[in-house]
Amino acid sequence: MEHFAIGVDLGGTSVRAALVDERGNILAQDEDETDATGGPERVLSQIFGLARGLIASRPSLAPAGVGVSTPGPVDTITGIASDIPTLSGFAGFPLRAELERQFGLTVSLENDGIAAAIGEWQFGAGKGYDSLVYVTVSTGIGGGIIADGRVVRGRMGMAGHVGHMTITPDGEPCPCGNRGCFEAYASGTAFTRRARQRATERTDTVLGRDGSPINSRAIFRAARDGDTFANQLIDEEAETLGRGITNLIHILSPEIVVMGGGLSNEFDRLHAGIADHIARRAMPAFREVPVVRAALGQNSGLVGAAALALPGRDLAFHPVAKPGVLEF
Amino acid sequence: MEHFAIGVDLGGTSVRAALVDERGNILAQDEDETDATGGPERVLSQIFGLARGLIASRPSLAPAGVGVSTPGPVDTITGIASDIPTLSGFAGFPLRAELERQFGLTVSLENDGIAAAIGEWQFGAGKGYDSLVYVTVSTGIGGGIIADGRVVRGRMGMAGHVGHMTITPDGEPCPCGNRGCFEAYASGTAFTRRARQRATERTDTVLGRDGSPINSRAIFRAARDGDTFANQLIDEEAETLGRGITNLIHILSPEIVVMGGGLSNEFDRLHAGIADHIARRAMPAFREVPVVRAALGQNSGLVGAAALALPGRDLAFHPVAKPGVLEF
Numbered sequence: 001m002e003h004f005a006i007g008v009d010l011g012g013t014s015v016r017a018a019l020v021d022e023r024g025n026i027l028a029q030d031e032d033e034t035d036a037t038g039g040p041e042r043v044l045s046q047i048f049g050l051a052r053g054l055i056a057s058r059p060s061l062a063p064a065g066v067g068v069s070t071p072g073p074v075d076t077i078t079g080i081a082s083d084i085p086t087l088s089g090f091a092g093f094p095l096r097a098e099l100e101r102q103f104g105l106t107v108s109l110e111n112d113g114i115a116a117a118i119g120e121w122q123f124g125a126g127k128g129y130d131s132l133v134y135v136t137v138s139t140g141i142g143g144g145i146i147a148d149g150r151v152v153r154g155r156m157g158m159a160g161h162v163g164h165m166t167i168t169p170d171g172e173p174c175p176c177g178n179r180g181c182f183e184a185y186a187s188g189t190a191f192t193r194r195a196r197q198r199a200t201e202r203t204d205t206v207l208g209r210d211g212s213p214i215n216s217r218a219i220f221r222a223a224r225d226g227d228t229f230a231n232q233l234i235d236e237e238a239e240t241l242g243r244g245i246t247n248l249i250h251i252l253s254p255e256i257v258v259m260g261g262g263l264s265n266e267f268d269r270l271h272a273g274i275a276d277h278i279a280r281r282a283m284p285a286f287r288e289v290p291v292v293r294a295a296l297g298q299n300s301g302l303v304g305a306a307a308l309a310l311p312g313r314d315l316a317f318h319p320v321a322k323p324g325v326l327e328f
Numbered sequence: 329m330e331h332f333a334i335g336v337d338l339g340g341t342s343v344r345a346a347l348v349d350e351r352g353n354i355l356a357q358d359e360d361e362t363d364a365t366g367g368p369e370r371v372l373s374q375i376f377g378l379a380r381g382l383i384a385s386r387p388s389l390a391p392a393g394v395g396v397s398t399p400g401p402v403d404t405i406t407g408i409a410s411d412i413p414t415l416s417g418f419a420g421f422p423l424r425a426e427l428e429r430q431f432g433l434t435v436s437l438e439n440d441g442i443a444a445a446i447g448e449w450q451f452g453a454g455k456g457y458d459s460l461v462y463v464t465v466s467t468g469i470g471g472g473i474i475a476d477g478r479v480v481r482g483r484m485g486m487a488g489h490v491g492h493m494t495i496t497p498d499g500e501p502c503p504c505g506n507r508g509c510f511e512a513y514a515s516g517t518a519f520t521r522r523a524r525q526r527a528t529e530r531t532d533t534v535l536g537r538d539g540s541p542i543n544s545r546a547i548f549r550a551a552r553d554g555d556t557f558a559n560q561l562i563d564e565e566a567e568t569l570g571r572g573i574t575n576l577i578h579i580l581s582p583e584i585v586v587m588g589g590g591l592s593n594e595f596d597r598l599h600a601g602i603a604d605h606i607a608r609r610a611m612p613a614f615r616e617v618p619v620v621r622a623a624l625g626q627n628s629g630l631v632g633a634a635a636l637a638l639p640g641r642d643l644a645f646h647p648v649a650k651p652g653v654l655e656f
Contacts, residue, residue: 073611073613143579147473147475147482147487148479152476153459153476155459158614160579162579165575166574167494167495168497177611178611243494250493251489252487253484253485253486254482281494283506284410286489
């Protein structure tokens with residue numbers, strides 16, 4: 001018998017839901033603009049609205065469970081939300097318990113970077129590997145870790161906040177309140193901010209000319225048209241991504257690094273610079289670790305969340321078994 | 329029936345062996361100066377010499393197996409050594425197979441940072457936790473990761489090379505060949521090098537006066553006697569350790585961080601500065617993670633290696649099971 005699960009990707013901008021089969025195929029999906037200031041009751045009713053629609057559209061399919069990717073930090077061990085920066089009113093809200101009560105199904109929660117890592121591992125660019133690091137580069141930088149065939153969750157299920165490793169002491173301010181974070185240098189936001197700041201000092205670039213907006217798309221387009229400044233900005237971005245990824249390779253020894261998020265749309269242009277940094281800066285035994293583009297695009301987290309609820313994969317969090325024989 | 333195992337800590341300076349019981353107690357131990365240039369045959373004969381002596385000293389105890397902590401990088405999955413910087417002639421040597429052949433017992437290999445993490449987790453400062461990061465600060469900086477009740481090994485069993493995350497772009501040169509590594513700033517070597525470089529510019533310190541040697545011990549002693557420069561050096565060291573540890577906390581979300589190695593002898597003096605950095609720089613949800621001193625001192629790796637071979641703990645590496653049901 002084929003099994004199905006509902007995956008939900010709750011984000012600060014949109015809430016998306018999908019009915020996913022055992023092979024990771026999305027059979028149906030729907031989305032809504034997140035009512036980010038509406039509070040948890042309102043956001044949950046959005047989730048149920050989407051899920052009900054999906055179930056009604058495929059009345060012959062009974063989902064085995066529900067997996068939800070949430071913006072962090074959520075304590076996915078207890079299922080209780082902390083203060084979620086992008087969504088109002090969630091601090092202390094018993095997110096998993098409320099979802100389970102209203103769904104009448106088992107619900108697995110996962111912080112969004114980990115959910116996306118699971119999606120890529122099970123069905124995407126990391127399929128068949130036992131150890132991988134997923135890094136998403138968009139407005140911010142997040143991530144998730146798979147080690148030795150298992151999801152790395154850590155305390156409160158919050159592992160994978162790779163965007164907040166400091167890569168420059170007392171460097172650029174980061175939205176997290178710290179300075180010098182990987183995110184503050186290599187996120188899409190940091191990339192375009194740097195471009196805007198420096199474009200004003202340059203006369204040899206088309207970027208910003210005649211008041212045209214400077215965003216990632218414009219920078220990559222200018223670079224393809226031979227703009228030297230745009231190419232410099234991209235080379236620096238690749239170098240900085242390479243620096244953060246090399247750190248993660250030394251710490252975690254993955255077999256592969258998967259890059260997702262908005263900036264991965266330009267992975268073909270960024271890849272050589274990232275790989276070059278690893279080849280020059282990683283210790284010899286780590287130099288061969290490949291970096292690849294996420295295969296599921298914006299659906300890594302949606303499908304990863306569903307995978308948590310698919311029978312037979314055993315991906316959801318379990319408390320650590322402590323055999324009595326080891327107690328002294 | 330009580331079980332026993334042999335733990336071996338193979339280092340560039342000394343090779344040590346111990347007979348360890350199920351509670352992590354060392355019943356007997358011995359050591360030898362490593363013949364670092366003697367090649368693998370000679371080093372293995374040193375290991376067997378020590379082990380034979382231990383077994384002969386306790387004829388009633390039959391060890392269940394052998395665990396060996398080795399300086400990296402060793403591919404602990406295949407058991408084949410790469411070029412070990414501190415020991416000559418090991419490149420390509422089938423270390424585990426040769427040890428098993430000559431011991432006639434199952435042998436588990438572990439890179440040294442991971443072995444020490446296992447020791448502290450099973451029997452030391454990390455006992456009872458499911459997720460911990462171990463950081464050793466001595467000549468270099470190494471580490472090991474336990475996540476969700478399991479050892480994190482990664483590709484070739486080489487996870488935990490935390491000393492080689494870059495914390496300053498193009499910064500101080502590191503023995504690994506890269507620049508700006510955590511090790512290049514926060515190891516005991518870096519700490520004393522900084523002291524020596526800067527002591528010559530200072531007239532208000534006892535450090536180096538009358539040609540006295542400047543080493544860690546002298547710096548901490550001077551600090552205790554009120555030397556301002558020595559205290560500054562230590563505060564900077566604690567700050568830098570705090571920076572690297574805060575990175576690891578964000579990436580791995582451990583419940584606790586355990587610090588070992590030579591510099592942990594002065595943990596009481598360093599701790600406040602490390603904890604202060606975490607409290608100021610970690611994201612709020614990560615600020616409460618404690619940093620503690622290793623409990624097993626120089627025996628973390630020795631006992632951790634033995635733990636790999638103790639029945640019932642299931643710590644040794646297993647290939648990841650890939651159930652047929654998941655193959656599509």
